[in-house]
Amino acid sequence: MSTTEVVVAGGGPTGLVLAAELHLAGAQVVVVERRADQTVDGSRAGGLHARTLEVLDQRGVGDRFVAAGQTHPILGYGGTALSLADQPTRHPHLLALWQGEIERILADWVLGDLGVPILRSCEVVGLAQDAGGVDVELSDGTTRRVAYLVGCDGGRSTVRKAAGIAFPGLDASTSWMIAQVDLDEPALGLRPEGGGIGPVDRVAGGSPYGVVLKEPEVRLAGQPPSLEELRAALRDAYGTDFGARQPRWISRFTDASRQAATYRQGRVLVAGDAAHVHPPQGGQGLNVGVQDAVNLGWKLALVAAGTAPESLLDSYHAERHPVGARVLQNTMAQVALATGDERHRALRESVHELLALDEPRRRVAAMVSGLDVRYDLGGEHPLVGRRMPDLDLETAAGPTTALALLHDARPLLLDLGGVSGLDLGPWSDRVRLVVATTPGPWDLPVVGAVPPPAAVLVRPDGHVAWVPGAGEPPLQQALTTWFGPPA
Numbered sequence: 001m002s003t004t005e006v007v008v009a010g011g012g013p014t015g016l017v018l019a020a021e022l023h024l025a026g027a028q029v030v031v032v033e034r035r036a037d038q039t040v041d042g043s044r045a046g047g048l049h050a051r052t053l054e055v056l057d058q059r060g061v062g063d064r065f066v067a068a069g070q071t072h073p074i075l076g077y078g079g080t081a082l083s084l085a086d087q088p089t090r091h092p093h094l095l096a097l098w099q100g101e102i103e104r105i106l107a108d109w110v111l112g113d114l115g116v117p118i119l120r121s122c123e124v125v126g127l128a129q130d131a132g133g134v135d136v137e138l139s140d141g142t143t144r145r146v147a148y149l150v151g152c153d154g155g156r157s158t159v160r161k162a163a164g165i166a167f168p169g170l171d172a173s174t175s176w177m178i179a180q181v182d183l184d185e186p187a188l189g190l191r192p193e194g195g196g197i198g199p200v201d202r203v204a205g206g207s208p209y210g211v212v213l214k215e216p217e218v219r220l221a222g223q224p225p226s227l228e229e230l231r232a233a234l235r236d237a238y239g240t241d242f243g244a245r246q247p248r249w250i251s252r253f254t255d256a257s258r259q260a261a262t263y264r265q266g267r268v269l270v271a272g273d274a275a276h277v278h279p280p281q282g283g284q285g286l287n288v289g290v291q292d293a294v295n296l297g298w299k300l301a302l303v304a305a306g307t308a309p310e311s312l313l314d315s316y317h318a319e320r321h322p323v324g325a326r327v328l329q330n331t332m333a334q335v336a337l338a339t340g341d342e343r344h345r346a347l348r349e350s351v352h353e354l355l356a357l358d359e360p361r362r363r364v365a366a367m368v369s370g371l372d373v374r375y376d377l378g379g380e381h382p383l384v385g386r387r388m389p390d391l392d393l394e395t396a397a398g399p400t401t402a403l404a405l406l407h408d409a410r411p412l413l414l415d416l417g418g419v420s421g422l423d424l425g426p427w428s429d430r431v432r433l434v435v436a437t438t439p440g441p442w443d444l445p446v447v448g449a450v451p452p453p454a455a456v457l458v459r460p461d462g463h464v465a466w467v468p469g470a471g472e473p474p475l476q477q478a479l480t481t482w483f484g485p486p487a
Protein backbone atom coordinates (compact mmCIF):
# COMPACT_ATOMS: atom_id res chain seq x y z
CA MET A 1 0.00 0.00 0.00
CA SER A 2 1.49 3.37 -0.93
CA THR A 3 1.06 6.22 1.56
CA THR A 4 1.98 9.90 1.72
CA GLU A 5 1.53 10.16 5.50
CA VAL A 6 4.29 11.65 7.66
CA VAL A 7 4.63 10.70 11.32
CA VAL A 8 6.26 13.20 13.66
CA ALA A 9 7.60 11.41 16.76
CA GLY A 10 7.41 13.86 19.67
CA GLY A 11 5.02 16.74 20.28
CA GLY A 12 7.45 19.11 22.00
CA PRO A 13 8.20 22.53 20.49
CA THR A 14 10.02 21.12 17.44
CA GLY A 15 7.44 18.43 16.70
CA LEU A 16 4.48 20.79 17.07
CA VAL A 17 5.97 23.40 14.75
CA LEU A 18 6.99 20.76 12.22
CA ALA A 19 3.47 19.32 12.28
CA ALA A 20 2.04 22.80 11.63
CA GLU A 21 4.42 23.41 8.75
CA LEU A 22 3.61 20.04 7.16
CA HIS A 23 -0.12 20.59 7.60
CA LEU A 24 -0.05 24.12 6.15
CA ALA A 25 1.92 22.83 3.17
CA GLY A 26 -0.76 20.22 2.51
CA ALA A 27 0.84 17.06 3.92
CA GLN A 28 -1.04 14.38 5.85
CA VAL A 29 0.63 14.38 9.27
CA VAL A 30 0.15 12.64 12.63
CA VAL A 31 2.05 13.44 15.83
CA VAL A 32 2.90 10.57 18.19
CA GLU A 33 3.59 11.84 21.72
CA ARG A 34 4.62 10.04 24.89
CA ARG A 35 3.08 12.62 27.28
CA ALA A 36 -0.62 12.38 28.14
CA ASP A 37 -0.93 16.18 27.94
CA GLN A 38 1.25 19.21 27.17
CA THR A 39 2.49 19.75 30.75
CA VAL A 40 6.23 20.51 30.90
CA ASP A 41 8.23 19.35 33.94
CA GLY A 42 10.21 22.25 35.39
CA SER A 43 11.01 25.49 33.61
CA ARG A 44 13.38 24.39 30.78
CA ALA A 45 13.56 27.02 28.03
CA GLY A 46 13.02 30.54 29.28
CA GLY A 47 12.48 32.52 26.13
CA LEU A 48 12.16 33.08 22.41
CA HIS A 49 14.81 34.83 20.33
CA ALA A 50 14.20 37.35 17.55
CA ARG A 51 14.38 34.89 14.64
CA THR A 52 11.92 32.51 16.29
CA LEU A 53 9.49 35.40 16.78
CA GLU A 54 9.91 36.24 13.09
CA VAL A 55 9.12 32.68 11.96
CA LEU A 56 6.05 32.70 14.21
CA ASP A 57 5.04 36.06 12.63
CA GLN A 58 5.39 34.32 9.26
CA ARG A 59 2.50 32.11 10.25
CA GLY A 60 0.49 34.89 11.90
CA VAL A 61 0.86 33.65 15.49
CA GLY A 62 3.82 35.66 16.81
CA ASP A 63 1.50 38.09 18.64
CA ARG A 64 0.13 35.28 20.83
CA PHE A 65 3.58 34.67 22.29
CA VAL A 66 4.47 38.35 22.62
CA ALA A 67 1.21 38.97 24.52
CA ALA A 68 2.13 36.25 27.05
CA GLY A 69 5.80 37.18 27.68
CA GLN A 70 8.02 40.11 28.61
CA THR A 71 10.49 41.66 26.15
CA HIS A 72 14.10 42.32 27.19
CA PRO A 73 16.40 44.36 24.92
CA ILE A 74 19.52 42.45 26.00
CA LEU A 75 20.80 38.90 26.00
CA GLY A 76 23.67 37.31 27.88
CA TYR A 77 26.77 35.81 26.31
CA GLY A 78 29.27 34.11 28.62
CA GLY A 79 28.80 36.73 31.33
CA THR A 80 28.50 39.79 29.03
CA ALA A 81 25.18 41.56 28.40
CA LEU A 82 24.64 42.34 24.71
CA SER A 83 22.16 44.97 23.55
CA LEU A 84 19.82 43.88 20.77
CA ALA A 85 18.34 47.35 20.31
CA ASP A 86 20.03 48.08 16.96
CA GLN A 87 19.26 44.73 15.30
CA PRO A 88 17.21 45.42 12.13
CA THR A 89 14.13 43.34 13.01
CA ARG A 90 10.64 44.02 14.35
CA HIS A 91 11.74 42.06 17.45
CA PRO A 92 15.00 43.62 18.71
CA HIS A 93 14.67 41.77 22.00
CA LEU A 94 14.48 38.45 23.79
CA LEU A 95 10.96 37.41 24.78
CA ALA A 96 10.99 35.93 28.29
CA LEU A 97 8.43 33.10 28.35
CA TRP A 98 8.73 29.70 30.02
CA GLN A 99 8.62 26.57 27.90
CA GLY A 100 5.36 25.41 29.52
CA GLU A 101 3.62 28.56 28.20
CA ILE A 102 5.34 28.30 24.82
CA GLU A 103 4.12 24.72 24.41
CA ARG A 104 0.61 25.62 25.59
CA ILE A 105 0.31 28.37 22.97
CA LEU A 106 1.82 26.14 20.28
CA ALA A 107 -0.58 23.31 21.12
CA ASP A 108 -3.59 25.67 21.01
CA TRP A 109 -2.54 26.73 17.51
CA VAL A 110 -1.35 23.43 16.03
CA LEU A 111 -3.66 20.88 17.66
CA GLY A 112 -6.58 23.27 18.29
CA ASP A 113 -6.80 25.80 15.44
CA LEU A 114 -5.14 23.72 12.71
CA GLY A 115 -6.59 20.43 13.98
CA VAL A 116 -3.44 18.36 13.47
CA PRO A 117 -4.10 14.85 14.88
CA ILE A 118 -2.02 13.61 17.81
CA LEU A 119 -1.73 10.14 19.38
CA ARG A 120 -1.08 10.83 23.07
CA SER A 121 0.34 8.45 25.68
CA CYS A 122 1.91 6.66 22.76
CA GLU A 123 5.58 6.16 21.87
CA VAL A 124 7.53 5.26 18.80
CA VAL A 125 9.47 2.17 19.92
CA GLY A 126 11.10 1.03 16.68
CA LEU A 127 11.20 1.34 12.92
CA ALA A 128 12.09 -0.49 9.74
CA GLN A 129 12.47 1.33 6.45
CA ASP A 130 12.69 0.26 2.82
CA ALA A 131 12.62 2.11 -0.49
CA GLY A 132 8.84 2.58 -0.36
CA GLY A 133 8.22 3.73 3.21
CA VAL A 134 8.78 3.31 6.93
CA ASP A 135 7.10 0.84 9.29
CA VAL A 136 6.76 2.76 12.55
CA GLU A 137 6.35 0.52 15.61
CA LEU A 138 4.23 2.05 18.36
CA SER A 139 4.02 1.29 22.07
CA ASP A 140 0.37 0.18 21.67
CA GLY A 141 1.63 -2.82 19.69
CA THR A 142 0.54 -1.51 16.28
CA THR A 143 2.73 -0.73 13.28
CA ARG A 144 2.00 2.21 10.99
CA ARG A 145 3.24 2.25 7.40
CA VAL A 146 4.14 5.83 6.48
CA ALA A 147 6.07 7.68 3.77
CA TYR A 148 8.41 9.53 6.19
CA LEU A 149 9.17 9.57 9.90
CA VAL A 150 10.71 12.57 11.67
CA GLY A 151 12.24 12.13 15.10
CA CYS A 152 11.47 15.23 17.17
CA ASP A 153 11.69 13.02 20.24
CA GLY A 154 14.33 14.89 22.21
CA GLY A 155 17.98 14.35 23.11
CA ARG A 156 17.61 10.64 23.89
CA SER A 157 15.75 10.14 20.58
CA THR A 158 14.52 6.59 19.98
CA VAL A 159 14.09 7.42 16.29
CA ARG A 160 17.69 8.57 15.89
CA LYS A 161 19.00 5.43 17.57
CA ALA A 162 16.67 3.07 15.68
CA ALA A 163 17.67 4.67 12.36
CA GLY A 164 21.33 4.05 13.22
CA ILE A 165 22.24 7.74 13.10
CA ALA A 166 25.49 8.36 15.01
CA PHE A 167 25.51 11.10 17.67
CA PRO A 168 29.16 12.10 18.06
CA GLY A 169 30.33 14.81 20.43
CA LEU A 170 31.57 15.56 23.91
CA ASP A 171 30.52 14.00 27.20
CA ALA A 172 29.65 16.27 30.10
CA SER A 173 32.50 18.12 31.82
CA THR A 174 30.24 20.13 34.16
CA SER A 175 26.78 19.63 35.64
CA TRP A 176 24.31 22.01 37.25
CA MET A 177 21.44 21.41 39.68
CA ILE A 178 18.19 23.08 38.66
CA ALA A 179 15.15 23.36 40.90
CA GLN A 180 11.92 25.19 41.63
CA VAL A 181 11.61 25.56 45.36
CA ASP A 182 10.28 27.88 48.10
CA LEU A 183 13.01 30.08 49.67
CA ASP A 184 13.16 32.81 52.35
CA GLU A 185 14.39 36.10 50.87
CA PRO A 186 17.18 34.65 48.70
CA ALA A 187 20.04 36.57 47.06
CA LEU A 188 18.59 37.14 43.59
CA GLY A 189 20.53 37.38 40.36
CA LEU A 190 23.16 35.59 38.31
CA ARG A 191 26.45 34.34 39.75
CA PRO A 192 29.73 35.05 37.88
CA GLU A 193 30.43 31.33 37.43
CA GLY A 194 26.97 30.73 35.97
CA GLY A 195 23.60 29.95 37.53
CA GLY A 196 21.79 31.97 40.16
CA ILE A 197 18.34 32.49 41.67
CA GLY A 198 15.22 34.17 40.28
CA PRO A 199 11.45 34.04 40.80
CA VAL A 200 9.59 31.55 38.59
CA ASP A 201 6.81 34.10 38.16
CA ARG A 202 8.89 36.93 36.72
CA VAL A 203 6.08 39.47 37.11
CA ALA A 204 4.69 38.67 40.60
CA GLY A 205 8.07 37.62 42.11
CA GLY A 206 8.34 35.63 45.39
CA SER A 207 8.31 31.85 45.90
CA PRO A 208 8.69 29.50 44.19
CA TYR A 209 12.17 30.44 42.99
CA GLY A 210 14.17 28.91 40.15
CA VAL A 211 17.63 27.86 41.34
CA VAL A 212 20.55 26.86 39.12
CA LEU A 213 23.82 25.83 40.81
CA LYS A 214 27.02 24.58 39.27
CA GLU A 215 28.14 21.32 40.92
CA PRO A 216 31.68 20.80 42.20
CA GLU A 217 31.87 17.43 40.43
CA VAL A 218 30.18 16.39 37.22
CA ARG A 219 27.09 14.21 37.70
CA LEU A 220 24.97 12.58 34.98
CA ALA A 221 21.83 14.42 33.89
CA GLY A 222 19.63 11.33 34.34
CA GLN A 223 20.17 11.26 38.16
CA PRO A 224 18.01 13.97 39.84
CA PRO A 225 19.42 15.41 43.09
CA SER A 226 17.52 15.24 46.39
CA LEU A 227 16.25 18.28 48.36
CA GLU A 228 19.04 17.65 50.91
CA GLU A 229 21.67 17.78 48.12
CA LEU A 230 20.14 21.05 46.88
CA ARG A 231 20.23 22.53 50.41
CA ALA A 232 23.90 21.51 50.79
CA ALA A 233 24.75 23.06 47.41
CA LEU A 234 22.99 26.31 48.41
CA ARG A 235 24.97 26.41 51.67
CA ASP A 236 28.23 25.88 49.72
CA ALA A 237 27.42 28.66 47.27
CA TYR A 238 25.67 31.23 49.51
CA GLY A 239 26.53 30.23 53.08
CA THR A 240 22.83 29.53 53.73
CA ASP A 241 20.13 27.35 52.19
CA PHE A 242 17.50 30.13 52.47
CA GLY A 243 15.21 27.60 54.18
CA ALA A 244 14.73 25.68 50.93
CA ARG A 245 11.52 23.62 51.06
CA GLN A 246 8.58 22.35 49.01
CA PRO A 247 10.47 21.53 45.83
CA ARG A 248 8.13 21.56 42.82
CA TRP A 249 10.84 19.98 40.71
CA ILE A 250 14.57 19.20 41.04
CA SER A 251 16.75 18.07 38.19
CA ARG A 252 20.20 18.50 36.72
CA PHE A 253 21.63 19.35 33.32
CA THR A 254 25.12 19.14 31.86
CA ASP A 255 27.27 20.63 29.13
CA ALA A 256 27.27 17.42 27.04
CA SER A 257 27.44 18.53 23.39
CA ARG A 258 26.47 16.16 20.61
CA GLN A 259 25.14 16.43 17.08
CA ALA A 260 23.63 13.85 14.74
CA ALA A 261 26.15 12.87 12.05
CA THR A 262 23.37 13.13 9.49
CA TYR A 263 19.93 14.74 9.80
CA ARG A 264 18.50 12.28 7.24
CA GLN A 265 18.83 8.53 6.87
CA GLY A 266 16.65 7.55 3.91
CA ARG A 267 13.05 8.20 4.90
CA VAL A 268 13.89 9.01 8.50
CA LEU A 269 14.88 12.51 9.60
CA VAL A 270 15.73 14.13 12.93
CA ALA A 271 15.13 17.67 14.18
CA GLY A 272 15.47 19.71 17.38
CA ASP A 273 17.11 18.09 20.40
CA ALA A 274 16.99 14.74 18.57
CA ALA A 275 19.55 16.27 16.18
CA HIS A 276 21.64 18.33 18.63
CA VAL A 277 22.15 18.68 22.37
CA HIS A 278 24.29 21.34 24.01
CA PRO A 279 24.40 23.36 27.22
CA PRO A 280 21.50 25.80 27.68
CA GLN A 281 23.75 28.89 27.88
CA GLY A 282 22.34 31.57 25.60
CA GLY A 283 18.91 29.93 25.59
CA GLN A 284 19.12 28.63 22.03
CA GLY A 285 17.96 24.98 22.12
CA LEU A 286 14.22 25.36 21.66
CA ASN A 287 14.74 28.18 19.18
CA VAL A 288 17.07 26.18 16.94
CA GLY A 289 14.64 23.24 17.00
CA VAL A 290 11.75 25.44 15.89
CA GLN A 291 13.91 26.79 13.08
CA ASP A 292 14.93 23.24 12.02
CA ALA A 293 11.22 22.46 11.77
CA VAL A 294 10.48 25.55 9.64
CA ASN A 295 13.34 24.61 7.29
CA LEU A 296 12.17 21.00 6.92
CA GLY A 297 8.36 21.20 6.86
CA TRP A 298 7.70 22.65 3.39
CA LYS A 299 10.43 20.54 1.79
CA LEU A 300 9.09 17.30 3.25
CA ALA A 301 5.52 18.21 2.23
CA LEU A 302 6.61 18.78 -1.39
CA VAL A 303 8.57 15.51 -1.47
CA ALA A 304 5.85 13.45 0.25
CA ALA A 305 3.33 14.74 -2.33
CA GLY A 306 5.66 13.75 -5.17
CA THR A 307 5.91 17.38 -6.36
CA ALA A 308 9.65 17.70 -5.67
CA PRO A 309 12.37 15.02 -5.88
CA GLU A 310 13.76 13.35 -2.74
CA SER A 311 17.03 15.22 -3.26
CA LEU A 312 15.33 18.36 -1.93
CA LEU A 313 15.51 16.73 1.51
CA ASP A 314 19.31 16.70 1.33
CA SER A 315 19.22 20.49 1.54
CA TYR A 316 17.76 20.11 5.05
CA HIS A 317 20.98 18.55 6.38
CA ALA A 318 23.16 20.81 4.21
CA GLU A 319 21.51 23.95 5.59
CA ARG A 320 20.70 23.06 9.20
CA HIS A 321 23.69 20.92 10.25
CA PRO A 322 26.12 23.88 10.04
CA VAL A 323 23.68 26.03 12.05
CA GLY A 324 23.49 23.35 14.77
CA ALA A 325 27.29 22.98 14.77
CA ARG A 326 27.65 26.72 15.34
CA VAL A 327 25.27 26.57 18.29
CA LEU A 328 27.31 23.74 19.82
CA GLN A 329 30.43 25.85 19.34
CA ASN A 330 29.04 29.02 20.89
CA THR A 331 27.46 27.22 23.85
CA MET A 332 30.73 25.41 24.60
CA ALA A 333 32.48 28.78 24.43
CA GLN A 334 29.96 30.28 26.85
CA VAL A 335 30.53 27.46 29.34
CA ALA A 336 34.27 28.06 29.10
CA LEU A 337 33.78 31.82 29.59
CA ALA A 338 31.75 31.21 32.75
CA THR A 339 34.40 28.96 34.35
CA GLY A 340 35.42 30.39 37.70
CA ASP A 341 39.24 30.10 37.83
CA GLU A 342 41.67 32.99 37.30
CA ARG A 343 42.63 32.14 33.72
CA HIS A 344 39.03 31.84 32.57
CA ARG A 345 38.21 35.05 34.43
CA ALA A 346 40.97 36.75 32.39
CA LEU A 347 39.52 35.30 29.19
CA ARG A 348 36.05 36.52 30.18
CA GLU A 349 37.39 40.04 30.78
CA SER A 350 39.12 40.07 27.37
CA VAL A 351 35.97 38.90 25.57
CA HIS A 352 33.95 41.41 27.58
CA GLU A 353 36.20 44.22 26.27
CA LEU A 354 35.80 43.03 22.69
CA LEU A 355 32.03 42.77 23.02
CA ALA A 356 31.88 46.36 24.25
CA LEU A 357 32.69 47.33 20.63
CA ASP A 358 29.63 47.74 18.42
CA GLU A 359 30.62 45.50 15.52
CA PRO A 360 31.51 42.36 17.56
CA ARG A 361 28.49 42.92 19.82
CA ARG A 362 26.12 43.17 16.87
CA ARG A 363 27.58 40.02 15.28
CA VAL A 364 27.42 37.86 18.39
CA ALA A 365 23.94 39.12 19.30
CA ALA A 366 22.72 38.35 15.75
CA MET A 367 24.24 34.86 16.00
CA VAL A 368 22.64 33.96 19.33
CA SER A 369 19.27 35.38 18.30
CA GLY A 370 19.37 33.46 14.99
CA LEU A 371 19.19 36.54 12.78
CA ASP A 372 22.53 36.01 11.03
CA VAL A 373 21.78 32.64 9.40
CA ARG A 374 22.75 32.44 5.74
CA TYR A 375 22.23 29.25 3.80
CA ASP A 376 24.69 28.67 0.96
CA LEU A 377 22.25 28.70 -1.98
CA GLY A 378 24.71 30.04 -4.59
CA GLY A 379 23.96 33.43 -6.14
CA GLU A 380 25.91 36.62 -5.62
CA HIS A 381 23.43 39.05 -4.13
CA PRO A 382 23.91 39.29 -0.32
CA LEU A 383 20.20 38.60 0.20
CA VAL A 384 20.28 35.12 -1.32
CA GLY A 385 20.17 32.48 1.43
CA ARG A 386 19.40 35.04 4.15
CA ARG A 387 16.10 35.69 5.86
CA MET A 388 13.68 38.02 4.07
CA PRO A 389 13.43 41.27 6.08
CA ASP A 390 9.90 42.00 7.24
CA LEU A 391 9.48 45.11 5.07
CA ASP A 392 6.41 47.29 4.88
CA LEU A 393 4.80 46.79 1.46
CA GLU A 394 2.19 48.59 -0.65
CA THR A 395 0.15 46.25 -2.83
CA ALA A 396 -2.99 46.58 -4.96
CA ALA A 397 -4.89 45.06 -2.01
CA GLY A 398 -3.51 47.67 0.41
CA PRO A 399 -0.60 47.92 2.84
CA THR A 400 0.92 44.73 4.23
CA THR A 401 4.28 43.33 5.34
CA ALA A 402 6.59 40.78 3.77
CA LEU A 403 6.06 38.18 6.50
CA ALA A 404 2.27 38.60 6.42
CA LEU A 405 2.40 37.33 2.82
CA LEU A 406 3.87 34.04 4.13
CA HIS A 407 1.04 33.17 6.54
CA ASP A 408 -0.20 30.34 4.31
CA ALA A 409 3.34 28.87 4.11
CA ARG A 410 3.41 29.09 0.31
CA PRO A 411 6.46 30.26 -1.64
CA LEU A 412 6.28 33.93 -2.62
CA LEU A 413 7.53 35.83 -5.66
CA LEU A 414 7.55 39.54 -4.86
CA ASP A 415 7.65 41.71 -7.96
CA LEU A 416 8.95 45.04 -6.73
CA GLY A 417 8.27 46.76 -10.01
CA GLY A 418 11.70 46.48 -11.49
CA VAL A 419 11.53 43.41 -13.76
CA SER A 420 9.56 43.19 -16.97
CA GLY A 421 7.85 39.93 -17.85
CA LEU A 422 8.12 38.10 -14.51
CA ASP A 423 6.11 34.98 -15.22
CA LEU A 424 5.56 31.98 -12.96
CA GLY A 425 4.23 29.88 -15.86
CA PRO A 426 3.58 26.30 -14.72
CA TRP A 427 4.55 27.15 -11.11
CA SER A 428 1.68 29.61 -10.72
CA ASP A 429 -0.35 27.12 -8.65
CA ARG A 430 2.59 26.49 -6.25
CA VAL A 431 4.02 30.00 -5.88
CA ARG A 432 2.19 33.19 -4.99
CA LEU A 433 3.00 36.28 -7.10
CA VAL A 434 2.50 39.68 -5.49
CA VAL A 435 3.34 43.02 -7.08
CA ALA A 436 4.41 45.54 -4.43
CA THR A 437 6.46 48.60 -3.68
CA THR A 438 8.46 49.17 -0.53
CA PRO A 439 10.21 52.16 1.01
CA GLY A 440 12.76 49.71 2.48
CA PRO A 441 15.30 49.98 3.97
CA TRP A 442 16.95 46.71 2.96
CA ASP A 443 19.05 46.49 6.09
CA LEU A 444 20.27 43.01 7.07
CA PRO A 445 21.64 41.86 10.43
CA VAL A 446 25.46 41.59 10.34
CA VAL A 447 25.58 42.66 6.65
CA GLY A 448 24.03 46.16 6.86
CA ALA A 449 22.40 47.94 3.91
CA VAL A 450 22.11 45.91 0.68
CA PRO A 451 21.06 47.05 -2.82
CA PRO A 452 17.24 46.80 -3.19
CA PRO A 453 16.42 43.91 -5.54
CA ALA A 454 13.91 44.32 -8.39
CA ALA A 455 12.17 41.10 -7.36
CA VAL A 456 12.66 38.43 -4.74
CA LEU A 457 11.69 34.75 -4.51
CA VAL A 458 11.06 33.76 -0.90
CA ARG A 459 10.84 30.15 0.30
CA PRO A 460 8.11 29.25 2.80
CA ASP A 461 10.73 29.29 5.58
CA GLY A 462 11.30 32.99 4.88
CA HIS A 463 14.73 32.59 3.25
CA VAL A 464 15.45 34.30 -0.05
CA ALA A 465 15.97 31.74 -2.84
CA TRP A 466 16.54 34.08 -5.79
CA VAL A 467 16.84 37.68 -6.91
CA PRO A 468 17.24 38.77 -10.55
CA GLY A 469 20.58 40.03 -11.76
CA ALA A 470 23.96 39.25 -13.23
CA GLY A 471 25.51 36.20 -11.57
CA GLU A 472 22.08 34.82 -10.59
CA PRO A 473 20.43 31.81 -12.30
CA PRO A 474 17.24 32.22 -14.36
CA LEU A 475 14.01 32.30 -12.32
CA GLN A 476 12.85 28.98 -13.82
CA GLN A 477 15.97 27.25 -12.54
CA ALA A 478 15.39 28.51 -9.00
CA LEU A 479 11.72 27.50 -9.15
CA THR A 480 12.67 23.97 -10.27
CA THR A 481 15.37 23.62 -7.62
CA TRP A 482 13.15 24.64 -4.73
CA PHE A 483 9.59 23.80 -5.70
CA GLY A 484 9.97 20.89 -8.12
CA PRO A 485 9.87 20.61 -11.92
CA PRO A 486 6.84 21.81 -13.90
CA ALA A 487 3.92 19.36 -13.63
Ligand SMILES: Cc1cc2nc3c(=O)[nH]c(=O)nc-3n(C[C@H](O)[C@H](O)[C@H](O)COP(=O)(O)OP(=O)(O)OC[C@H]3O[C@@H](n4cnc5c(N)ncnc54)[C@H](O)[C@@H]3O)c2cc1C
Pocket: 009, 010, 011, 012, 013, 014, 015, 032, 033, 034, 035, 043, 044, 045, 046, 047, 099, 122, 123, 124, 125, 152, 153, 154, 155, 157, 158, 159, 178, 253, 271, 272, 273, 274, 280, 282, 283, 284, 285, 286, 287, 288, 289
Ligand atom coordinates in the same frame (compact mmCIF):
# COMPACT_ATOMS: atom_id res chain seq x y z
C1 LIG B 1 17.62 23.30 32.17
C2 LIG B 1 17.31 23.62 30.75
C3 LIG B 1 17.25 24.95 30.38
C4 LIG B 1 16.98 25.24 29.06
N1 LIG B 1 16.94 26.56 28.69
C5 LIG B 1 16.65 26.86 27.41
C6 LIG B 1 16.49 28.22 27.00
O1 LIG B 1 16.59 29.16 27.79
N2 LIG B 1 16.18 28.48 25.70
C7 LIG B 1 16.03 27.47 24.79
O2 LIG B 1 15.74 27.75 23.61
N3 LIG B 1 16.16 26.17 25.15
C8 LIG B 1 16.46 25.85 26.44
N4 LIG B 1 16.55 24.56 26.81
C9 LIG B 1 16.44 23.52 25.79
C10 LIG B 1 15.01 23.23 25.40
O3 LIG B 1 14.26 22.82 26.53
C11 LIG B 1 15.03 22.14 24.34
O4 LIG B 1 15.99 22.48 23.36
C12 LIG B 1 13.69 21.97 23.69
O5 LIG B 1 12.74 21.46 24.58
C13 LIG B 1 13.81 21.01 22.52
O6 LIG B 1 12.56 20.80 21.96
P1 LIG B 1 12.29 19.44 21.18
O7 LIG B 1 10.86 19.50 20.77
O8 LIG B 1 13.33 19.25 20.13
O9 LIG B 1 12.53 18.29 22.24
P2 LIG B 1 11.75 18.03 23.61
O10 LIG B 1 11.27 19.29 24.21
O11 LIG B 1 12.63 17.13 24.41
O12 LIG B 1 10.46 17.24 23.14
C14 LIG B 1 10.52 15.89 22.77
C15 LIG B 1 9.14 15.31 22.86
O13 LIG B 1 9.15 13.98 22.41
C16 LIG B 1 8.42 13.16 23.32
N5 LIG B 1 9.02 11.81 23.16
C17 LIG B 1 10.22 11.37 23.58
N6 LIG B 1 10.45 10.12 23.13
C18 LIG B 1 9.36 9.77 22.42
C19 LIG B 1 9.02 8.61 21.67
N7 LIG B 1 9.85 7.57 21.57
N8 LIG B 1 7.82 8.59 21.04
C20 LIG B 1 6.97 9.66 21.12
N9 LIG B 1 7.24 10.77 21.82
C21 LIG B 1 8.44 10.83 22.43
C22 LIG B 1 8.63 13.80 24.66
O14 LIG B 1 7.59 13.46 25.56
C23 LIG B 1 8.61 15.28 24.29
O15 LIG B 1 7.31 15.82 24.30
C24 LIG B 1 16.79 24.21 28.11
C25 LIG B 1 16.83 22.88 28.52
C26 LIG B 1 17.10 22.59 29.82
C27 LIG B 1 17.13 21.16 30.22
